[in-house]
Amino acid sequence: MCDAHAGKPVPHMRELLEGLPKNWGRWGENDEVGALNFLDAAEVLRGVASVKSGKTFTLQVQMGHPKGDPVWPGRAGAQRFNIMDKGDFLCGAGKESPGNHEFADDVMIMYLQGSTQYDALGHVWYDDHIYNGYDAKTTAGSLKKASVLPIAERGIVGRGILIDMARHRGKEVLDKGETFDHRDLMEAARAQGCEITKHDILLIRTGWIGSYYRREKEEFYADFIEPGLTFSRELVEWFHEMELVNLVTDTIANEVTADPETGVVIPLHCALMRNLGVTFTEITALDTLAQDCAADGQWTFLYTAAPLKVVGGSGAPVNPVVIK
Numbered sequence: 001m002c003d004a005h006a007g008k009p010v011p012h013m014r015e016l017l018e019g020l021p022k023n024w025g026r027w028g029e030n031d032e033v034g035a036l037n038f039l040d041a042a043e044v045l046r047g048v049a050s051v052k053s054g055k056t057f058t059l060q061v062q063m064g065h066p067k068g069d070p071v072w073p074g075r076a077g078a079q080r081f082n083i084m085d086k087g088d089f090l091c092g093a094g095k096e097s098p099g100n101h102e103f104a105d106d107v108m109i110m111y112l113q114g115s116t117q118y119d120a121l122g123h124v125w126y127d128d129h130i131y132n133g134y135d136a137k138t139t140a141g142s143l144k145k146a147s148v149l150p151i152a153e154r155g156i157v158g159r160g161i162l163i164d165m166a167r168h169r170g171k172e173v174l175d176k177g178e179t180f181d182h183r184d185l186m187e188a189a190r191a192q193g194c195e196i197t198k199h200d201i202l203l204i205r206t207g208w209i210g211s212y213y214r215r216e217k218e219e220f221y222a223d224f225i226e227p228g229l230t231f232s233r234e235l236v237e238w239f240h241e242m243e244l245v246n247l248v249t250d251t252i253a254n255e256v257t258a259d260p261e262t263g264v265v266i267p268l269h270c271a272l273m274r275n276l277g278v279t280f281t282e283i284t285a286l287d288t289l290a291q292d293c294a295a296d297g298q299w300t301f302l303y304t305a306a307p308l309k310v311v312g313g314s315g316a317p318v319n320p321v322v323i324k
């Protein structure tokens, strides 16, 4: 991994992203869903046209895995507590009801970014403004603007394309800190016999989240470095020109955690999510889908997702469904 910034001061996000495109105002001053606006009825039908066999795949990781769920350090995975089961009825705590039905109940406490999730466009910001120029003070207590709710209300349906970067590089899983950019993605697409096209929902497999369940946790989280997309001005311009709507990866951050050149942490969250309105879907399970795509040579499909309707949420859990 290149570490060119070592010893140099880390620039402010503003300096790094100076002069790069923004989509603020493109869909009106009240817009809260950003590039999802590109997903009109014609785009839904383009996704439907890529359905060939009817095979379906779900992309959420399990919540409450015995190993603990993979999360950004400082967060915790979902914790589920059973508060009613057969035992309550055996000891009389569960009340008899007419007809004598009994039931189990659970409570769950979780970070909204603590499983496979959609980030709200207002999730990350710099310079006191979130997506579309809304004042970052509107995030106080809950997101009053660009929360996950408008994204959840509309849902996400369109043509998805999976790029298996790990397979393209002949690996089961990319290395910690291993990076790639838009040129690598296009080259991998060509090798897969497909093409990334305008308004696609872009899914990228690194093998990273799948490897979480096989590795020691200490090793997985050490230095918190993931493989992933790396920042460049050209990459941001490419996303803008391609009008890509949604970035979906099997990593926690959707990008290599810190830009190896400058040391800036998660610049693509700011350049793509805050400035262009590209929605981010993180911690997805892509291994089974990728295996199937490699087997039948079909890397494009109908992608659908409906994050939970969390009022004011900075994100929401989701179980996307792919139909091939």
Ligand code: UVW
Pocket (backbone or CB within 6 Å): 072, 113, 119, 123, 252, 253, 254, 266, 269, 282
């Ligand atoms: C942060 O919240 C900082 O990152 P993510 O969007 O990856 O959860």
